[in-house]
Structure formats: structure tokens, C-alpha cells
Amino acid sequence: MELVRNGYTIQRLQSKIKNVEEKNGVLKRKISTSLSLRRLEVYARERLNLGEPEEVKFMRKDSPRD
Numbered sequence: 001m002e003l004v005r006n007g008y009t010i011q012r013l014q015s016k017i018k019n020v021e022e023k024n025g026v027l028k029r030k031i032s033t034s035l036s037l038r039r040l041e042v043y044a045r046e047r048l049n050l051g052e053p054e055e056v057k058f059m060r061k062d063s064p065r066d
Contacts, residue, residue, distance in 0.1 A: 033039060044050040
């Protein structure tokens with residue numbers, strides 16, 4: 001009788017493991033998607049109204065020589 005009970009317990013635990021592994025896969029894909037550079041760029045442009053930075057040039061002014 002105990003052998004049968006252990007068999008059911010093993011099946012139940014294997015089923016739980018499978019479910020957890022599937023959820024883990026879903027979460028990994030969500031993380032991967034949310035970290036993608038393209039998605040981040042779209043978020044920055046659409047939600048934060050950011051764009052490409054403009055080019056800035058600096059000129060060095062040398063001190064006059066005597």
C-alpha cells in the first residue's frame with residue numbers, strides 16, 4: 001500500500017516540477033523580451049519622448065601666445 005502511495009506522490013511531484021519548469025521558461029522569455037535593446041528603444045521614444053542625441057562639437061580656444 002505504501003508503494004502505491006509513494007507512486008502517486010512521485011507522479012504529483014513530477015507534474016509540479018513540469019509546471020514550474022514551464023512557468024520558468026515563460027518568465028525567462030519575458031525577461032529576455034523586456035531587456036531587448038529594441039524594446040527599450042521603443043519605450044524610451046514612445047513613453048519618455050526621447051530621441052537620438054544631437055551631435056555636439058566643442059572647440060578648444062588656445063590662449064594667445066606672446
